[in-house]
Amino acid sequence: MALPPGVNQRDFDRALRAFETAVGEEWVFTSAEDVALYRDAYSPFKGEPDERTASAAVAPYTVEEVRAVMRAANEHRIPIYPISTGKNLGYGGSAPNLSGSVVLDLKRMNRILEVNERNASALVEPGVSYFDFYRYLQENKLKVWMDCPDPGWGSLVGNALDHGGGYTATTFRNHFDAHCGLEVVLADGDLLRTGMGALPAAKTWQQYKFGVGPWIDGLFSQSNFGVVTKMGFWLMPEPEAYLTGTVIVPRYDDLIPLVDTLNFVENSGVVNGMPQLGSPLLGGFFNPIQSELRELIEGGATTADLEAYARRQGTGYWSCTLKFYGPEKVITAGWEWCQDKFTAAIPGATFEDGERFRFPLRPEEIEAVTRNQAFGSRSGTLPEFGIPSLTMFSIGARSETNPNPTEGHMWFSPIIPRSGEAIIEANRVFTEAARALDLPINAVGFSLPTTYWNRAFIYLFGLPVTKDAATNRANRAKFEKLVALVAEHGWGEYRTPPAFQDAVLATYSFNDHALRRFLETLKDAVDPKGVLSAGRYGIWPKHLRTGRS
């Protein structure tokens, strides 16, 4: 059995016995076979000496057990790495940042503590998955939705704490924004509740976020200051209806007023679904561009050539599908109002009505939505209706068009400004980088960002993890170059795998790394022995900071 760094066998044995006393012998995992289940299934270091691996794992069932584990860990200076459902694939999975840490596996804490339909809120433990929660809503016929990300097996708590996003209405797509109240076990085993939860007789823990004084919830996201054991969420009341409509614009330069007008209709609160930027020319994830167009682009076609190609195809250059939730009369009027705004902003804009649904969906509608999503539709999809699935795992998996599946991927996901100019610049930068670095991403054509957030764009590139260590080493080096490259342009990742968290935090370097220095000051204060999630998002305890650039 591997020892945690800096811990001798005697102290580790004592800690393990204390863990067994706290949670029961059955739930302390020390055999090589069991501990191997806490590797990162998508590790970019797979099979290399630098792969981050655990020394043991402990799986508590209650908050009191978590507290007992943390007290013992703190006493014996054992590094602990909490996970919720351990499915943060592409961003680290269930493996620790610091090899030799003991993984604190919270999957058994899977209680849905409250769903309040009148307040449209919930309180859950970290082991509850989106599948669990959706099943609970269905079984109890509750008319509320939980915004879910692509993979439905993830944790509501873990995903929100890692700043995950989803696909329903604006208010709910940013999962951390949609939370209300935390319960946190600190490094020494102390127990804290945030917001109104700090009031012993609180009746509004899931209704008002701030309580009084500084709002500290953000300190427990993408960090290592505590173990979140309960988390409140705001839910979306099931709407009456949903509709989509697509704006198509003819010219390349129309992208700029297209995004500006999109921002206006979203920030005005009229468009509340996740918009979908696209191009009738460029296909999508599942629909490669036509060979004639590919030949045009690879032959050095100008923008005018491509506009002419679009005209020949009887379509436009860009499109934007708008999505609306609400009363049918209201969203129908909203779509009409948006058409007026786009018509005024962009000469030649045309419009196509899209899907319409009323809720609850009938089983045959869910089946049709599932089928459309599987065949590449990016509107009227399952997560847009709060229905979790694993459909997105088709990316990278073996298929008719992908006979050589990967072993996983690592997400490179920079935030860029929400403007057409930024998209154009990002495409220039990424296309040049793809050629210079021989990146395994599609550098032909044009890449459009995702629109989880209504105030900024995100680009998502999945760099593959393979069975070949040399290829993985090369891809890691390319990833690090991308991190530096985007920082030069004033962009930065919103989330990143552990292998790159130091590098990413280092790019947030304003005023001689004032942010990192502040986080380290906090770390030293709330976890002076540095036992919790050492290195997570670049925050290291004092005794492990040596050698950091």
Next chain:
Amino acid sequence: MIRRVCRSGFSRDYLIASAVVAMFAATNAGAQEPAASERGKQVFDHWCAPCHGDGPGKPGTAALNALYKGQKPALLEERTDLVPELTKQFVRTGVSVMPFFRKTEISDSDLEALAAYLAP
């Protein structure tokens, strides 16, 4: 309507009398233990079916369809050659983009039930 889950050892301050319906969470705690084959089916439906079930949008089924090209059924539940050891190996080691599953997700006893359910 308010739904709350109550478990032993849970703090009393959640046990508000009005509009409280005490229920058990998704893990069926307190329910009578199902027969092994029924448990195996439950484990399959919970953990495997979202990827390996029937119908569109199931990447595991699509992947096996692409791999076997009709030589074997793409649906695991239709296979007649899944000896228990094979099921256990894939669950605990994963393959391609399918990750492995920890014992807090699929316990050894649940894995036995699953392997028996899928066995010929």
